[in-house]
Amino acid sequence: MFSFVSKRLSLMMMTKVCCFQRNFSSALPPLVPVKLPSKMETHFWYVLPDEVKSESLLSQYSELLSPREKKNLYHMQGDQFKKSALLARVLVRTTIARYQTNCQVNPRSLKFKKTIYGKPEVDWENGDKWCPPPLHFNISHTSSLVACGVTVNVPIGIDVEEKQRRLKNKILAFAKRYFSPDEVKLLTAISDPEIQRQELIKLWTLKEAYVKAVGRGFSAAPFNTFTIRARVVKMGGFHHFDTQHSEASEIVVESSDDPENLTRNWQFALLDLAGSHYAAICIEKENSAGGEAGVPMRLTVWKTIPFVEDERVSGTGAVVPISGLIKQL
Amino acid sequence: MATFSAITSVIFAPSLKPSLSNNVIAERTSNLKMAIGGWRKNRFPSLKTNRFCVSCSAKPETVQKVCEIVRRQLALPAETELTSESKFSALGADSLDTVEIVMSLEEEFGIGVEEENSQNITTVQEAADLIEKLVEKKAA
Numbered sequence: 001m002f003s004f005v006s007k008r009l010s011l012m013m014m015t016k017v018c019c020f021q022r023n024f025s026s027a028l029p030p031l032v033p034v035k036l037p038s039k040m041e042t043h044f045w046y047v048l049p050d051e052v053k054s055e056s057l058l059s060q061y062s063e064l065l066s067p068r069e070k071k072n073l074y075h076m077q078g079d080q081f082k083k084s085a086l087l088a089r090v091l092v093r094t095t096i097a098r099y100q101t102n103c104q105v106n107p108r109s110l111k112f113k114k115t116i117y118g119k120p121e122v123d124w125e126n127g128d129k130w131c132p133p134p135l136h137f138n139i140s141h142t143s144s145l146v147a148c149g150v151t152v153n154v155p156i157g158i159d160v161e162e163k164q165r166r167l168k169n170k171i172l173a174f175a176k177r178y179f180s181p182d183e184v185k186l187l188t189a190i191s192d193p194e195i196q197r198q199e200l201i202k203l204w205t206l207k208e209a210y211v212k213a214v215g216r217g218f219s220a221a222p223f224n225t226f227t228i229r230a231r232v233v234k235m236g237g238f239h240h241f242d243t244q245h246s247e248a249s250e251i252v253v254e255s256s257d258d259p260e261n262l263t264r265n266w267q268f269a270l271l272d273l274a275g276s277h278y279a280a281i282c283i284e285k286e287n288s289a290g291g292e293a294g295v296p297m298r299l300t301v302w303k304t305i306p307f308v309e310d311e312r313v314s315g316t317g318a319v320v321p322i323s324g325l326i327k328q329l
Numbered sequence: 330m331a332t333f334s335a336i337t338s339v340i341f342a343p344s345l346k347p348s349l350s351n352n353v354i355a356e357r358t359s360n361l362k363m364a365i366g367g368w369r370k371n372r373f374p375s376l377k378t379n380r381f382c383v384s385c386s387a388k389p390e391t392v393q394k395v396c397e398i399v400r401r402q403l404a405l406p407a408e409t410e411l412t413s414e415s416k417f418s419a420l421g422a423d424s425l426d427t428v429e430i431v432m433s434l435e436e437e438f439g440i441g442v443e444e445e446n447s448q449n450i451t452t453v454q455e456a457a458d459l460i461e462k463l464v465e466k467k468a469a
């Protein structure tokens with residue numbers, strides 16, 4: 001009983017300290033807490049750098065960064081790029097802090113580390129067993145969009161890419177160098193060069209999202225050792241998809257190299273985001289023993305400006321599913 | 330470096346990827362430090378500085394060529410300073426840019442870069458060093 005009391009006290013004190021720090025260290029308003037996604041849900045947050053115009057807000061944002069993050073930012077070249085890099089750190093810090101509903105966490109106090117394979121994760125360093133949630137996150141950004149995906153219990157990987165992204169190399173030469181033979185075949189069969197380019201970029205984002213979800217680095221799953229493709233799934237029963245058609249396309253990955261991953265279920269979603277970007281999301285399905293076929297990814301998407309506003313955009317024109325079984329919430 | 334490998338393989342044998350080549354050690358050093366938690370800083374030799382001591386003699390022409398390719402790939406404005414120490418990530422390169430750079434370097438120098446190595450090219454100097462190593466190997 002006494003240990004419980006002392007734990008409560010130290011938790012309260014910590015809460016007080018967090019709030020104290022936050023109120024005095026900056027003029028930013030308190031963060032609005034957010035409920036964790038349920039086990040079957042994915043949360044996706046994004047920021048459009050062009051919508052963040054206030055210099056004083058940006059300057060307050062940079063105060064949230066760790067010394068190392070500040071140093072990295074300092075060495076970056078290009079204002080647009082620097083701004084989106086700053087927003088990426090701010091988005092991940094504030095998003096994770098907002099999910100801590102038991103104790104108000106100062107986003108500045110979060111520490112990050114990398115797994116042995118280089119995947120970033122939160123370093124919940126303290127010995128207090130306040131039991132941080134089994135939260136998984138992944139970020140991706142371009143100079144015009146910054147995104148963070150969040151899940152509970154299952155790994156997540158995301159990638160965003162500008163729809164207009166052009167390669168410096170020839171499309172098929174690039175695909176032959178990096179993609180699997182089946183994927184090259186698929187791309188080669190596309191006669192319209194613009195469609196071919198779009199499909200390559202979409203495929204790239206899906207493959208990146210997969211590798212980031214697996215979390216073992218580029219070299220653990222070289223791009224040409226796995227194939228990602230869409231397969232048609234007949235709708236039936238009680239699943240409702242975001243599609244008018246009676247068929248939906250499910251995205252699947254087949255690995256030629258790593259049988260271990262064949263037995264796990266990876267679920268994908270590919271979206272047209274904000275009219276400007278392709279966004280790919282890859283999560284591990286929790287029930288890996290064969291999992292039910294045709295279960296959609298339950299997805300909620302917010303456009304946000306940290307500390308300022310959130311706008312839930314799932315189900316609006318800002319989020320257009322391209323493929324994958326998706327149920328927007 | 331040999332000592333370092335011995336220590337880590339003793340402690341991490343079951344879980345550590347076997348790909349602890351020289352290229353990867355310094356990258357992994359900081360990851361390992363964080364993963365272990367209890368290690369004190371001074372237990373690890375500082376490897377990053379002498380990681381490429383065998384090959385810090387990449388020809389200036391090679392470095393120059395790499396700079397050209399990077400500048401082209403990233404569409405860097407003329408005023409952006411580009412040196413051998415320039416980090417791709419600091420120049421605004423994302424993963425797609427990096428693999429495109431690798432591909433362009435392969436075509437330019439007639440070499441093939443393994444995925445493992447391409448992941449570890451983070452600066453102009455590292456790219457130049459790896460290129461020369463591969464060119465040499467190919468000539469041998």
